[in-house]
Amino acid sequence: MADVLIELQQVGVNEDGRCILDNIHLRVNAGEIVTLIGPNGAGKTTLVRVVLGLQAFSGKRVLKPGINIGYMPQRLELNPQLPMTVKRFLALSGANEKQMIDCMSRVGAQGIAEHSLQAVSGGELQRVLLARALMQQPDLLVLDEPVQGVDVSGQAELYELIECIKREQGCGILMVSHDLHLVMAQTDNVVCINKHICCHGHPEKVSHDPAYLELFGKTAASNIALYTHHHDHEHDLQGNVVDSVDAEHKEGH
Amino acid sequence: MFELILFPCLAGLTLALVGGPLGAFVIWQRMAYFGESIAHSALLGVALAILLNIPMNLSIVLICCAMAVLLSVVQKQLQLSLNTLLAILAHTSLATGLVIISLLPDFRLDINSFLFGDLLAVGQQDFLLVLLVATGVLIFLVSQWQALIALVANEELAFVEGRNTRLLQILLMLSMALLVAIGIKIVGVLLVVSLLVIPAATSRKWTRSPEAMALSASVLGVVAVMAGLALSWKVDTPAGPSIVALAGAIYFFSQLLLLTKRQRSQS
Secondary structure, rough: OOOOOEEEEEEEEEOOEEEEEEEEEEEEEEEEEEEEEEOOOOOHHHHHHHHHHOOOEEEEEEOOOOOOOOOOOEOOOOOOOOOOOOHHHHHHHOHHHEEEEEEEHHHHOHHHHHOEEEEEEEEEEHHHHOOOOOOOOOOOEEEEOOOOOOHHHHHHHHHHHHHHHHHHOOOOEEEOOOHHHOOOOOOEEEEEOEEEEEEOOOHHHHOHHHHHHHHEEEEEEEEEEEEEEOOEEEOOOOEEEOOOHHHHHHHHH | HHHHHHHHHHHHHHHHHHHHHHHHHHHHHHOHHHHHHHHHHHHHHHHHHHHOOHHHHHHHHHHHHHHHHHHHHHOOOOOOOOHHHHHHHHHHHHHHHHHHHHHHHOOOOOOOHHHOOOHHHOOHHHHHHHHHHHHHHHHHHHHHHHHHHHHHOOHHHHHHOOOHHHHHHHHHHHHHHHHHHHHHHHOOOOHHHHHHHHHHHHHHOOOOOOHHHHHHHHHHHHHHHHHHHHHHHHOOOOHHHEEEEEHHHHHHHHHHHHHHOOOOOOO
């Protein structure tokens, strides 16, 4: 039987009479990556906050007792009045020095330990936040747009690291992401939401789901297709068959 | 002569020492306006003390704590127009206090010492209360330091990592109420929050860790209290305002130093 870390049943969120989430079912098992996708304003972050216990909701939320949760917020609202180095910020998680050094080198942030937290770049800050989440030795890792502000080569690297963490620690991961085509290979389960669940399942299945196509359009869907099977042609705006970039690329080899 | 200034001196130093770290939290958590509201409500405490015939110090402490709890509950409930609400609560309690006092026969409130403090009149009893309250607040701050810094750095992360952020916030609010209550005797209702805020604000730009900021705020507070008392003793200026004026002077001087330092490193 699967080791269920968290399960949401019929979860709804209303704020000022406005429905933000409705009838959401979600489950994250140990050793599994669940990716949450959806357009802006779909309630992804709200759902993450429900999972974390930060948001009032209706319905049922069952958390496996005694598990550690590591959380990486979308952005860190940093208090400009609080003087703090990266190292000190990480120490706030309560972990010891050795763990801290491990986690920092893991995410590639060892070089900025003594920097002021206010002075690090957006991409570096994402790595620091991931390190802080890892220091909880989490059973459940919740990542809200983990690669935001990271350059393109760093994004793939970071996603690989996340996959690697899952394999080594056996933790379950709930991740919010915009770019399904990048996380596709690593994801076990995709949940596509827009206030309610539009579709869910294996990434390849979801990428062909009519509800998904409607939300993200055919372009996004074909982006995903490029990663799973290589079309030898593409369609231009009028629908005519044209040589695909990918096909040209292959011929070059 | 020495006995006369001993307890005022000790009381001022105790307040400044604990006020350093607490003042840092007032800045980090943006609680200055809450502090002002709590201080304003103290006059209601004075009125109640006379009405109910209870010790005035105790009554002020109780009213300040009640106000702090009320404010932290209201803060969570009503996100909207918090500033307006604070102004209403602060000034309603101040005005009500004044009205009640005016109705009491045979009682003359020395409004001056209430607004600006009466440090030189601090006696042994007052000092013991200051010492008791300050020790309590200090024990809380030191024992929960790591959790409190985690709260200030990012409340949601601290919560997810299993810290009781709500309780910490309320205790922080109560600590401020307690220090404000005992500080009223020393620098008065109008100046008490500034004695918490100014030293911490001064040390902000010179320090790289929260601990350094809190400790140097304590040192600066102590310097301001000593210098203010000395000035008051020598030239007969009011003690509370002298202390705050000097703390302010140190702040502006340090900003000036910072500016020249920055310009020099640029050229």
